[in-house]
Amino acid sequence: MNLISSTATPKNNAQKPPSLYEGRKQIYPKLAHGKFRMVKWIVMACTLGIYYALPWIRWERGEGIPDQAVLADFAGEKFYFFFIEIWPQEIYYLAGLLILAALGLFLVTSLIGRAWCGYTCPQTVWTDLYIWVERAFEGDRAARMRLDKAPWSVNKAARKIGKHIVWIVIAFLTGGALILYWHDAPTIGRTFFVGEAPLTAYFFAGILTFTTYFLAGWMREQVCTYMCPWPRIQGALTDDYALNVTYRYDRGEPRGALHKDQGFEGRGDCIDCKQCVQVCPMGIDIRDGAQLECIHCALCIDACDDIMKRVDRPTGLIAYDTDLAVATRAAGGKPVYKLLRARTILYAVLMIAISALILVGLAEKPTFQVSVLKDRSPPFVQLADGSVRNGYTLKLVNKATTARNTVISISGVDGAQFQIIGLAKPDDLAQIQLPLEQYGVDRFRLLVTAPPADRPHRTSLDISIRDPETGETHTSTAAFVTAGAK
């Protein structure tokens, strides 16, 4: 493409070896106006609002249980999310949510490119917020460039100091809000400032305060370009039909400054005003084509549309489009857009399936659970009279807020009798009551003894635990092992 080779002027000549390291070139993004800028403001308000407000929402769960709507309770080993409650043995829900999040990222990327990066990534949101603060103190692009070039003065120092103070306050609020997610928010909100909060709270608040200030204030686009793996992974997720923020060179070229009274006959729509470059927070030129640095924030679309309206040309010289479509139009063809493709359908179907699994799992989530662990050592015990005994550990999880009694029974092994260690044998051997603590996990030791008989090496033993009050029954199958032939 000639538009690209025209910019190819060697940076280094043969006499001077290239420098090994290069400092960051300060980027001064100009404020854009338009629908994508509006979308980004709204997304920023929503994401930051959710982040800061969520831990303060209360959710009544019952006596002795945290009433915070969203809480990662490490001490109590539980995760609360409104009506959802994840216990350590259900950590697979978290895995499911992470898989869902990854698939969502894949789906969005294959549909509209790096929308995550451009709109919702915390790095983007906080950098945007920090630039907003910077603009409030130092003015827009031109004013900031002037200020940075100007010699130090009281005015300059005041503006810089003011900016950094606000940045640090935001950073602290960010780091401070993080710890609200794993402590009772009103409590830690008080203890934190009187020095009574746990050391980890100060540690993590400090870390996130530092990273927020440093990454959003100083590192900015370098985080995306050098540190983040996502731009690299993204290459594997995009294809010819994924919509990306694209400069339509078929319409724009040949570009050139627009002179007075000159029409657009015989030339492209791009008037080379460089507004797209000036608003870019990554400091790139979208007209160079798809680039690793581009986070698809679409601010160049806003900037260009603004200009196109002023020169009375149709908007959309930069737009969500595909390279394939642009190339097709440039060759005089009619572009084809495909939102429904094998990969988008696959991602969507997988997301629906996994969401359904999680929802069904959550809806069916019992208030008590049973797991049976067979003794492996010894696998079985021969008793003096020739009977065979197997030992099991029963783990019963009672998620109800009240204590309960459950009844155990076994079946599957002929003539087998059982006992629970520490619980008196009732007259009716088929029923032993297991008292369960409220909201906790209890372990019981179960011994099953079968009279002497010719038994196979392995028999299935069904262990049923029933709550007579609610009718909930759990049956687990475990192996009953003897010295018999395999």
Place this chain on the structure above:
Amino acid sequence: MSDDKTEIDPHSGVETTGHSWDGIKELNNPLPRWWLIVWYATIFWAVVYMILMPAWPALPGLGGTNTPGILGKSDRAEVAAKVSTMRAERSVASQQLMSSSLVEIQDDLNLQQFAMAMGESAFGDNCATCHGSGGRGAKGYPMLADDVWLWDGSLDGIEQTVRHGIRHTSDELTRLSAMPAFGRDNLLTSAEIDDLVQHVLSYSDRQTNPESASKGSVLFAAQCASCHGVDAKGSRLVGAPNLTDAEWLFGGEPADIRATITNARNAHMPAWQGRLDDPTIKALAVYVHSLGGGE
């Protein structure tokens, strides 16, 4: 690959390194300077860390240990502090263990579960070496998960065994008995021992020489019945095993039985009183009792 002339990439205007993969050329772009700064920062931090924390080992004048670091951090001391915190946290339940009888412990579900957890870990640390994990036993080391008890399978009996050991002669209350080494000490002739073996086998219908076995029964009545009982069902008073059941601590084959009569076994178990604290011994009793349901 590379030649002496530097090549300029026409697309970006940047010099290439000359490396090319599948037609993609590597550009010789400078690294971001902050990488260099981060590298220097890590070096600086390494020096700070070496001053603050234990670092250099085996320097002369340190007596073979490492530099302590000015923060005085010690993992060993931290573990000790954690252990004492844990002891303090457990002290309430431990006190309860101490003040409750073993039967009371088993009747209180919470206390029982505490004792079981404590006993399980103490068993793994101290007992499983001989008795096997889960008390599965081994030749010469009794299985604890079955219903056969040499001395006593009750909660109190198990506690006494753990506390004072078996044939642990430095403990006055140890469980003590000694089977004579009938062969080694020439109390019986080799032929008489053969007869006894046949007789012992007859309790499980495995004798091969009835005549020898009947001679053995006379010897048994004279030499063995005082401890093992006239019916050979053993005696817990002296830890004499039942010879009529399917359990053989040192093996039930004729050669094993012969070796037992010839040399006697008289196995030892150490007394744990003084090595383990009282709550732990009680917890062990509850745990061992639970393995096979005890008595």
